[in-house]
Amino acid sequence: MNRDDQSRDEVGVRPGAAAFDAISGRYDTLFSPAVNPLIPMVRDRVYRALERHVAPGGTLLEVGCGTGEDTLALVARGYRVVAADPAPGMIAEARAKLTQAGKAAAVQFIVGGVEDLARGWAARGLSVDGVFSNLAPLNCVLSLDPVRLLLEQALVPGGRFVGVVLPRWCPLEVALSLARRDPRTALRRFRRHPVADVEGRRFPMRYYGAADFDRALGGGFRRVETRSLGLCLPPLSYGPAFGRVPGLLPTLGALEDRLSGLPGLRRMGDHILLAYARA
Numbered sequence: 298m299n300r301d302d303q304s305r306d307e308v309g310v311r312p313g314a315a316a317f318d319a320i321s322g323r324y325d326t327l328f329s330p331a332v333n334p335l336i337p338m339v340r341d342r343v344y345r346a347l348e349r350h351v352a353p354g355g356t357l358l359e360v361g362c363g364t365g366e367d368t369l370a371l372v373a374r375g376y377r378v379v380a381a382d383p384a385p386g387m388i389a390e391a392r393a394k395l396t397q398a399g400k401a402a403a404v405q406f407i408v409g410g411v412e413d414l415a416r417g418w419a420a421r422g423l424s425v426d427g428v429f430s431n432l433a434p435l436n437c438v439l440s441l442d443p444v445r446l447l448l449e450q451a452l453v454p455g456g457r458f459v460g461v462v463l464p465r466w467c468p469l470e471v472a473l474s475l476a477r478r479d480p481r482t483a484l485r486r487f488r489r490h491p492v493a494d495v496e497g498r499r500f501p502m503r504y505y506g507a508a509d510f511d512r513a514l515g516g517g518f519r520r521v522e523t524r525s526l527g528l529c530l531p532p533l534s535y536g537p538a539f540g541r542v543p544g545l546l547p548t549l550g551a552l553e554d555r556l557s558g559l560p561g562l563r564r565m566g567d568h569i570l571l572a573y574a575r576a
């Protein structure tokens with residue numbers, strides 16, 4: 298079967314993909330810079346990191362591209378992009394966005410999650426300079442084995458994987474949740490079987506740290522960057538509230554830029570960015 302033609306029914310059995318599929322038409326409103334000024338701050342930091350690892354002009358496989366917000370930014374920076382997501386609605390939004398911008402020809406779209414990509418990659422006969430995944434698509438999988446399988450097949454020797462995931466330790470989330478007398482949220486990342494809640498649709502997920510990726514990727518990959526995203530900046534859900542206080546987010550952002558790469562701090566935050574080089 299051509300993965301591009303994968304049906305909505307087939308994807309429906311995967312609760313993570315189905316949850317995001319259901320909100321695909323509203324995702325850009327929920328995550329728009331106008332509603333949440335923290336989102337562009339985080340995306341900018343991710344793009345700067347990505348450019349440290351894969352030079353513009355290279356080919357990227359974007360895993361969990363969502364509505365194509367990053368896809369468009371990456372194409373504008375000169376990357377060639379293969380953009381994949383298991384939610385058909387997300388791919389439809391991404392395709393429409395790139396088409397409207399006159400950039401659809403620079404992108405190959407695939408309906409498929411990391412597991413599908415790992416399983417079907419050999420048949421594509423394609424190698425990429427970088428594999429990129431932003432804002433936690435990989436937290437939707439309960440094992441990182443498909444990530445290793447995909448990277449081994451897709452990346453050229455020396456190629457880079459840059460992933461942004463939700464780790465277990467987020468000191469600000471704990472502090473802010475406890476201040477709101479919400480211990481459930483404060484402790485949610487430490488649950489044995491954590492559950493994601495996307496607008497009321499719940500599905501099992503995992504929080505992953507640098508050590509989890511080191512173990513899963515094995516000796517064929519070397520971690521070359523570890524950086525916190527959301528150490529001094531608050532968790533993304535607090536963006537609208539913090540954004541209402543003049544000057545607060547830029548101040549926290551400046552502090553974050555000084556501290557986010559420090560040993561001991563760089564493994565914690567709302568998200569972390571991990572970069573690996575393929576041997």
Ligand SMILES: C[S@@+](CC[C@H](N)C(=O)[O-])C[C@H]1O[C@@H](n2cnc3c(N)ncnc32)[C@H](O)[C@@H]1O
Pocket residue numbers: 313314317318360361362363364366367382383384387409410411412430431432433434435437438
């Ligand atoms: C929080 S959104 C992030 C989307 C996009 N990267 C962004 O920065 O806006 C998570 C995305 O992961 C996708 N996803 C869910 N399960 C996945 C899987 N198994 N493999 C890859 N992506 C997955 C969802 O469909 C959704 O588009």
